[in-house]
Amino acid sequence: MTILVFGATGQVARELAMLGGGVSCLGRDQAELSDPEACAAMIRDHAPRAVINAAAYTAVDKAESEEDLAGVINGAAPGAMAAACAALGIPFVQISTDYVFGGTGETPWQPSDPVAPPNAYGRSKRAGEAAVIAAGGIFAILRTSWVVSCHGHNFVKTMLRLGAERDRLTIVGDQIGAPTPARDIAAACLTMAHQLIAEPEKSGVYHFQGRPHVSWAGFARAIFAQAGLSCEVVDIPTSDYPTPAVRPLNARLDCARLETIFGISQPDWHAGLADILKDLKDR
Incomplete structure (x- = not known):
């Protein structure tokens, strides 16, 4: 069974490739997301059993000045992929983000809660969600948060570098959410794709993130503790760290529906962090 994956170098795509099991990953040299119709053509040419989109425009701050490009890559391209999958009658799994929500309050966001993206990146991802749903096929949108792994650029690797230097x-310390290991996201996407092939009625929007909830400062402390670094962490408010794109203060996601429908439980990010540190050490 071939599952076609858009993305090859991103955190989740690399974990999907490592999981194997009939997964075929397409890099930018094969499928450029700025050309939605070419992406749709790749699906028609490969005729897979299911498709997972693990590629995206992820430069949150840069998207403020490149919203049109972000909108094509995160909005139009997934819509074209979903339409191609709908025409073939195969499942399409789209990875999305907590940034589609307004980021206020303290209650974990439900999949059915109203969306109100606070920045260009969030708007582009929300456009992708809407396009996938409008395609009318078999689909799963998986919203996640704070993706980390031993690959590419992410908070864990940045903290390890800075913690060793300072x-x-x-x-x-006032943005609350939860890190989510890319390996767990990859496994969840595969599970969902396989189940949707047999049970298309499971189509819908789902949430998936690690547990327990924590602030960025708290996560940094956990990284240093596990890595044996003595760097002190001082909490500051978001207002003291201005960025071009507005960051949500509440990135908590309610993941109960995913466990009920697909049997996928939230991973403990402490264990995922230990695996990432081991992977980095073994390199």
Whole structure:
């Protein structure tokens, strides 16, 4: 069974490739997301059993000045992929983000809650969600948050570098969410794709993130503790760390529906962090 994956170098795509099991990953040299119709053509040419889109425009701050490009890659391209999958009668799994929500309050977001993206990146991802749903096929949208792994650029690798260089760091302490290991996201996407082939009625929007909830500052402390680094972490408010794109203060996601429908439980990010540190050490 071939499952076609858009993406080859991103965190989730690399984990999907490592999981194997009939997965075929397409890099940018094969499928450029700025050309939605070419992406749809790749699906028609490969005729897979299911498709997972693990590729995206992820430069959150840069998207403020490149919203049109982000909109094509994160909005139009998934819509074209979903339409191609609908025409073939195969499932399409789209990875999305907590950034589609307004980021206020303290209650974990439900999949059915109203969306209100606070920045260009969130708007582009929401456009993708809407296009996937409008395609009318078999689909799953998986919203996640704070993706980490031993690959590419992410918070864990940045903290390990800075923690080894400095004795003290100021980290935002009022943004609350949860890190989610890319390996767990990849496994969840595969499970969902396989189940949707047999049970298309499971189509819908789902949430998936690690547990328990934590601030960025708290996560940094956990990284340093597990890595044996003595760097001090001082909490600061988001207002003391301005960025071009507005960041949500509440990135908590309610993941109960995913466990009920697909049997996928939230992973403990402490264990995922230990695996990432081991992978980095073994390199």
